[in-house]
Amino acid sequence: MANGSNCAAGEIPLGVYASGAAESCYQPAEADITDLSHTPASDAVTEAMLKAVDAASDEECLTYEVTTGDFEWQTCGGAGSEIRSMYWGAGSITTDTANACLDPVQVQLGSGPEMFTIICTDSDTAAIHGSVVMPDGYDGGTVTIEMTVVNDNATPASDFDIDFAIQCRGNSDILDNTYGTEVAADVDFDASGTCGGSACVTNEVAAVTTAAITGNGTCAAGDMLIWRGQVDATGTTATVADVHVIGVKMEYTTDIGD
Numbered sequence: 001m002a003n004g005s006n007c008a009a010g011e012i013p014l015g016v017y018a019s020g021a022a023e024s025c026y027q028p029a030e031a032d033i034t035d036l037s038h039t040p041a042s043d044a045v046t047e048a049m050l051k052a053v054d055a056a057s058d059e060e061c062l063t064y065e066v067t068t069g070d071f072e073w074q075t076c077g078g079a080g081s082e083i084r085s086m087y088w089g090a091g092s093i094t095t096d097t098a099n100a101c102l103d104p105v106q107v108q109l110g111s112g113p114e115m116f117t118i119i120c121t122d123s124d125t126a127a128i129h130g131s132v133v134m135p136d137g138y139d140g141g142t143v144t145i146e147m148t149v150v151n152d153n154a155t156p157a158s159d160f161d162i163d164f165a166i167q168c169r170g171n172s173d174i175l176d177n178t179y180g181t182e183v184a185a186d187v188d189f190d191a192s193g194t195c196g197g198s199a200c201v202t203n204e205v206a207a208v209t210t211a212a213i214t215g216n217g218t219c220a221a222g223d224m225l226i227w228r229g230q231v232d233a234t235g236t237t238a239t240v241a242d243v244h245v246i247g248v249k250m251e252y253t254t255d256i257g258d
Contacts, residue, residue: 081139081253088130089247091116100126101194101231101245109150109244110203117150117244118164128162128232130248131224135255139222142212145227146249147185149206153242156189156200160243161235166227168219178217179228183210189238206248225250 022132047056052071054060061076090152097099100118108114120126145164165179185208187193189200197254200206219225227250231240 012038012194016052017140025258048050057243058150081141081255083251084135084137084251085251085252086132087247087249089116090118090245092130093118093245094129096125096127096129098125102129107244109152115246117246118233119244120240122233122236122240123231124233126227126233128229128245128248129227130250131226132250133224134168134219134221134223135254136221139221139255140221141253143225143250143252144210144212145183145229146207146209146251147187147229148246148249149187150244150246151189151200151206151238151242152203152244153239154202154249156188156202156204156238156242158239159235159239160187160189160238160240161185161232163232164213164227164229166213166215166219166224166225167180168215168223170218170220170223173217173223176225180216182230183213184232184235185210185229186216186232187238187243 008027011025011027014026050062050071051069052062052073053065053068054073056073059155060073060075063072063074065072089107090104093104095103100123103115104118106114106116118128120196122130135210141191144167147162147164149160151160161184162182163180163182167176167179169175187206187208189195189206191199194200194206194208213227215225217223227248229248
């Protein structure tokens with residue numbers, strides 16, 4: 001450290017001689033000392049001072065990129081998404097008008113709780129339906145549907161297949177029978193099937209989830225989303241009179257923070 005003995009009071013030694021004595025001294029201005037603990041004015045930090053990898057656009061938010069330690073401007077809420085869900089118990093599900101899927105009935109499965117279930121016939125006309133007005137924050141993307149069933153056969157076996165599709169309708173849109181592409185939810189009661197990789201037993205809960213489903217129409221927050229589950233008679237080989245549809249869960253994505 002420089003020997004500041006040859007500097008005046010308040011001066012800071014700068015250059016150093018071989019002997020350690022200060023070669024030169026610096027007298028800081030009062031403003032310099034004050035700035036060491038100075039709080040910047042509200043308009044003192046500008047965009048140009050940021051280590052951002054792109055230019056800002058109106059109403060964008062600044063995000064931190066952990067990989068390189070830079071900042072990046074992005075659409076607010078566009079930094080990621082989160083999954084949310086909603087559930088329809090069988091008692092809140094609508095069946096087809098031809099009653100190829102029977103109306104919900106309250107039953108007791110084994111010694112378990114009383115609940116509403118739906119039983120469908122093995123027919124392509126057998127269908128279940130649900131609808132909801134999508135909440136604020138829904139990003140308009142694809143959805144998945146998880147169907148839960150219970151088979152009360154003494155020895156559950158074979159497959160129960162329902163194909164799900166959706167349509168989205170907003171203000172001034174026409175309600176019709178046009179849905180997006182159907183996506184399968186196939187329950188396999190056999191060994192290595194739906195029930196944890198082994199054969200399902202009587203009254204065991206079996207849940208299957210579709211791949212992503214794209215709706216017909218423009219899906220958006222505040223619009224009505226209508227789903228339909230239609231029995232695939234060809235793929236269904238189980239004794240359908242024993243298969244109780246317990247409920248349907250739909251998962252969708254929202255922008256983080258909404």
